[in-house]
Amino acid sequence: MAERLPKLAVHKFASCDGCQLTLLDCEDELLAVAGAIQIANFAEASREIIEGPYDLTLVEGSVSTPHDLERIKEIREESKVLIAIGACATAGGIQALRNARDVEEFTRYVYATPDYIDTLAESTPISDHVKVDLELRGCPISKAQLLETVVAFLNGRNPILPTYSVCMECKRRGNPCVMIAQGVPCLGPVTQAGCGAICPAYNRGCYGCFGPMESPNTTALGDQWMEMGVDSRTVSDAFHFFNNYADAFRKAGDMYADR
Amino acid sequence: MSTTPLLLTRADLDRMIEILSERGYHVVGPTVRKQEHIISYGEISSTDDLPIGIGDEQEAARYRLVERGDGRLFGYVLTDTSPISFLLPSEAVVWSGKKSDNGFETAEMAAPPRLAFIGTRPCELAAVAIQDKVFLGNGHQDPTYAQRRAGTFFVSVDCTEPGGTCFCDSMGTGPGADGGFDIGLIEVLEGDDHYFVARSGSDEGAAVLSEVGGTPADDGRVAKAAAMVEAAAGEMGRTLDTEGLKEILAGSLDDPIWKELAGKCLTCANCTMVCPTCFCAAVENRTNLDATEAERVRRWDSCFNFEFSYIHGGPLRPSAAARYRQWMTHKLSSWVDQFGMLGCVGCGRCITWCPVGIDITANAAAIRARMEEKAHV
Numbered sequence: 158m159a160e161r162l163p164k165l166a167v168h169k170f171a172s173c174d175g176c177q178l179t180l181l182d183c184e185d186e187l188l189a190v191a192g193a194i195q196i197a198n199f200a201e202a203s204r205e206i207i208e209g210p211y212d213l214t215l216v217e218g219s220v221s222t223p224h225d226l227e228r229i230k231e232i233r234e235e236s237k238v239l240i241a242i243g244a245c246a247t248a249g250g251i252q253a254l255r256n257a258r259d260v261e262e263f264t265r266y267v268y269a270t271p272d273y274i275d276t277l278a279e280s281t282p283i284s285d286h287v288k289v290d291l292e293l294r295g296c297p298i299s300k301a302q303l304l305e306t307v308v309a310f311l312n313g314r315n316p317i318l319p320t321y322s323v324c325m326e327c328k329r330r331g332n333p334c335v336m337i338a339q340g341v342p343c344l345g346p347v348t349q350a351g352c353g354a355i356c357p358a359y360n361r362g363c364y365g366c367f368g369p370m371e372s373p374n375t376t377a378l379g380d381q382w383m384e385m386g387v388d389s390r391t392v393s394d395a396f397h398f399f400n401n402y403a404d405a406f407r408k409a410g411d412m413y414a415d416r
Numbered sequence: 417m418s419t420t421p422l423l424l425t426r427a428d429l430d431r432m433i434e435i436l437s438e439r440g441y442h443v444v445g446p447t448v449r450k451q452e453h454i455i456s457y458g459e460i461s462s463t464d465d466l467p468i469g470i471g472d473e474q475e476a477a478r479y480r481l482v483e484r485g486d487g488r489l490f491g492y493v494l495t496d497t498s499p500i501s502f503l504l505p506s507e508a509v510v511w512s513g514k515k516s517d518n519g520f521e522t523a524e525m526a527a528p529p530r531l532a533f534i535g536t537r538p539c540e541l542a543a544v545a546i547q548d549k550v551f552l553g554n555g556h557q558d559p560t561y562a563q564r565r566a567g568t569f570f571v572s573v574d575c576t577e578p579g580g581t582c583f584c585d586s587m588g589t590g591p592g593a594d595g596g597f598d599i600g601l602i603e604v605l606e607g608d609d610h611y612f613v614a615r616s617g618s619d620e621g622a623a624v625l626s627e628v629g630g631t632p633a634d635d636g637r638v639a640k641a642a643a644m645v646e647a648a649a650g651e652m653g654r655t656l657d658t659e660g661l662k663e664i665l666a667g668s669l670d671d672p673i674w675k676e677l678a679g680k681c682l683t684c685a686n687c688t689m690v691c692p693t694c695f696c697a698a699v700e701n702r703t704n705l706d707a708t709e710a711e712r713v714r715r716w717d718s719c720f721n722f723e724f725s726y727i728h729g730g731p732l733r734p735s736a737a738a739r740y741r742q743w744m745t746h747k748l749s750s751w752v753d754q755f756g757m758l759g760c761v762g763c764g765r766c767i768t769w770c771p772v773g774i775d776i777t778a779n780a781a782a783i784r785a786r787m788e789e790k791a792h793v
Contacts, residue, residue: 189705305702312707317700321685321721324771328689329506329716333454333496336771338479346684346771360451370684371722372736377680381477381772 163212163311166198168232170218170225171252171280175297176243177201177217186304193311209235213310219245219252221280233287240306241283244296244399248368251296253280253402280402291316296366296399299351319350320371323363326354335362342382344395347373347405368400375409389416421638422630424601424612426489429463432571432599432628433534437461439624441532441569444502446495453481455492457499460534467492474579474653474764476773487610490535490603493579494763498540498692499533500547503564504716510560510699512711520710530567539582539763541572541596542589543692549755550695560714569620572597576604576644580653581764583777587656589761591648593617599625602641613641654764654777658748661780662758664787665749669741673786677779678740680772685718687766687774688743693759696724719743744776 167177181202183190197207214236220229233239241247249256255263256279264271283289293302302318309316319325323345327334335341335357343362345354349370356363369375379392396410424432436443447458448467455467466489473480474493484491512523544565551561575584575591584590593600598621602613613633616622668674688694698717703710717724720739725732733739751759760776767775 186705193705308703308705311705312703317702319721319723321718321723322682324684324686325689325716325718325721328497328686331456331497331501331506333449333452333456333479334686334769334771337477337769338453338496343771346682346686372683372734374680374682374736377682377772 162193162195164197164207164209165194166209166211166214166232166236167196167201168198168214168216168218168228169200170216170229170246170283171221172218172243172245172250174201174217176246176293176295177215179242179298179300179303180215182300183304190304190307194307210237211235212237213307214239215242216240216246216283217242219249219280219282220277220286221252222276224275226277226286229283229286238290238310239283239287240291240293241289242293242298242303244294244366244368245280246283247292247294247403248400249280249282249402251399251401254397255280256402282402291318293318294349294351294367299353301353302351321350322346322370323348323350323352323354323357323367326350326352327357330354330358332357335360336381336385340385342385342387342391342395344378346370347375347378364398365395365406366399368403369405373405373409375405376412379409379413389413421633422614422625423633423637424614424628424630426463426610428628428630429489429534429612432624433460433462435624435627436532436569440530441567442529443532443534444499445534446490446492448481454479454496455481456495456497457502457533463489466490466535471577472579474581474768476581476767476775477770478773479768486605488603488605490573490601491577491605493575493577493582494537494539494765496765496769497690498543498763498765499531499536499568499570500540500543500692500695502531502533503544503547503561503568504551504695504697505560505564506716508560508714510712510714512709514710515708528564528567530569531564532569532571534571534573536570536572536597537575537763538572538590538593539584539587539761540692541570541593542584542587542761543763544570545596546693546755546757546759546761547695549757553755569624570597571599571601574600574602574645574648576602576648578648578652579764579768581767581775582652582762583654583656583764584762585649585652585655586658586777587758587760587762592642592645597621602645604637604641604644606640611637613638654762654767654775656760656762656777656780657784658758661784662749662752664784665745665780668783668787669745671783671786671790673783674737674741675735677774677782678735678737680774681736681740682771683720683736683739684771685720686769686771688718688720689716690765690769691747692763692765693747693761694718698723719746740774744779747776748780 344365345363393413445460551558722731747759
């Protein structure tokens, strides 16, 4: 008897498409993935849409319009396992910067006919609206973590997704600390691992695109940046970036903005 | 093992590297990684690869390369990682297998390369001795460590210019090496007189040294070299009073001072990643998509991570204070119960490489002061 392949759906909300493209970027592994799973509803990959329910649904992007609010509930209903992928889906994304501002004012400035714009006051993560089974962090997500998640799903085990700091990955790959050896401000100590410490490997500070790690001491790091000569506004901006609406980074960014 | 010290030149060191290479060793030594502004262990093929005339300044949360303006080969303080990161690699496959028609087949593991370290510091030799006890002592041999350790050759270089975060003198592990090396060197540079006083510490070390040649060292130069190492003991950037420290720390566990000391702790795990006596690892199992191939991987882990102490219901040490206390009291107190020695060699890496400069020597002193104050109330 032929086994039915698990059905995969990929959906997009307010986002840049970079995270779902990570699936297509799997190149070497893509054929193996396509052989193990039925890509049933993935607009970026195929026009053919096979009806739900779906065994595995990946959701990219944040909820930012009234229509999104309805759509995410429908998607949840037809998905056995729902995984939010990327900084937009897990923390509201860069567009969540509007949450602390007046969206109507933005639309007046940006659009010739603001009446056409039907948007929510806030950009919010998927988990604010429906039950999410798993979150993959990052801007964009890591290909390795996505594959690990799919492999774990297919084999009925939990994926290995660490919640410790980026520093663990830096040290494992032999990166000397850019903060200490070069005086480059880095968010690595408060940011969750998963990217493989890409930026410090190229002598750049971590941008925090994977969001807060399990026990982020944002004040200790922010104060250290200031001791290194970084002004409080820059510290604030660093926290208020891709994951500005993630609780720990939002609070830290607010605090340094007020200093 | 020779007791008469030999005098070697830089050309002799080049010959030594060649001989070690001919004997099948991958020769590893300090190299300047320019892009990353660091002196780190890497493969070398001659003394040209060493950090000639390059030094390093180390302070809490600060490391900078400096031009020394001289021709010393080992004029730096300490590399960022120790030889332990080669003996206990950050990631090691401990088992792998494939599904077969009647069960599974285990893959043969490739033998690790034999390594010869040039420029090992005495504190690093002390750390190797600690890891030997952990992984080869106690009636149990860890194969990952044992395989790598068995083929290792150490050419140590005593310290004559300690750094700002060094405190090996307090821990009795330096600045000169008493043993643990195959060949022990002291580098001296006075004007144009550049030489290395060498002695062997093992049969293989003696064999390599006799192949290298060199000349018998005159008493004057031997005394000069020894005096420089002795003087270095008084130039440590830090000190740590170990007198009664085991008991003091063991009695401090409930003291609120831990919360104060850990206030700055990022729980980022950097201290444990650079510490040459830290040995904790996590074991992860991986499969391919259709689960026909599997491997078990051992990766560096840290007591600063939640998952490290995770049991049903959550981590045992949720607060930063609990995790920092666990790490520090293990190094300086409970290690003695476990292994009969202290778990700190005074290399100072945890101080240099802590992004916020938390200082184990300052904190040990603070706890001592607090507990003494309490005792007198």
